[in-house]
Amino acid sequence: MQSKSRILSIQNLIIQFKLRGQVLTAIRDISLDLYKGESLAIVGESGSGKSVLVKSIIGLLEKNGSVAQGRILYKEDDLTKFETEKDWLKIRGKEIAMVTQDPMTSLNPLKTIGKQIEECVVLHQKLKGKEAYQRTLQLLKDVGIHDVEKRYKQYPHEFSGGMRQRIVIAIAIACNPKILICDEPTTALDVTIQAQILQLLKNLQQKYGLTTIYITHDLGVVAKVADRIAVMYAGDIIEVGQTHEVFFNGKHPYTWALLSSLPQLGAKGEELYSIKGTPPNLFKEIKGDAFAPRNPYALKIDFEERPPFFKVSETHFAKTWLLHPNAPKVELPQNLQAFFEEGRRFAHEY
């Protein structure tokens, strides 16, 4: 991944919200590079800061939120310096587009879906008349919709949830973005449709050379589509690596906890290493490793000092004191150990 060129660079980002006279720090000094053409999944439980992080990239932070520190570099701009809606319109949709969980919020119920896609084609691809119409039909085909002439003339309510998600994806693609953010794109859909939409996004990524960011709380969902995974906890990225590295050689105990909730591990019938307790209060200053109070492997230093990123490989980093050369060796739960071994064998054969 390192040889690829960087398309977006988040550097030392801190984002805070003001709420009833108090300050909540939602993003706590995050740095993350995104590489051209890759598919990155940002994974973490509810409240870990996934949405806030991507909203800051696309200029959709709520009014009470602001960047307290850091830079977001995209092309020649630092996006944290953008102040007006006019600034963001240079980027949003056109360069960086977003597909959200609920397609109905992004579709106009009073306009045919064909017109809605075509408007973007006209605006962003500079096509007119018959050409714009043909391009719209092609986009509908690209997102797996059949009978496109008839479908062009229909309204959002005439489509199922999965089909509406395909239309939202077609609109996003029609704007020719370089980066596509998918925020829990399949959460509202049933399992079979979920798999189809993920496969569609993967195909479109290749066809259009997109760079994709997936946000999800479910590691299982992204295993098949992501090249890299960034694991978030309490406003920080605590582990990042290629998908197989995080999946089969995860290093942070929070990553282990997330992996333990995968059905593949549960199926073995052994007791799971479950995450007890709750995430920290982001209104308060966090000392040490934010996961320490919930971490059965926590060391004394975890409660005192925030761990830096320790390098596991050229592409794999984790913020856990367990990677310090002087840290004691820990014994993983049996089922997780077996999962890692099986996975590494598979990755090797693969």
Ligand SMILES: Nc1ncnc2c1ncn2[C@@H]1O[C@H](COP(=O)(O)OP(=O)(O)OP(=O)(O)O)[C@@H](O)[C@H]1O
């Ligand atoms: N406008 C806001 N005002 C105050 N706090 C906010 C605001 N938006 C988000 N937060 C807080 O920032 C933190 C991160 O929220 P965020 O929505 O990014 O989490 P998430 O990981 O995307 O969770 P989910 O999966 O539930 O969407 C949470 O503690 C949340 O309460």
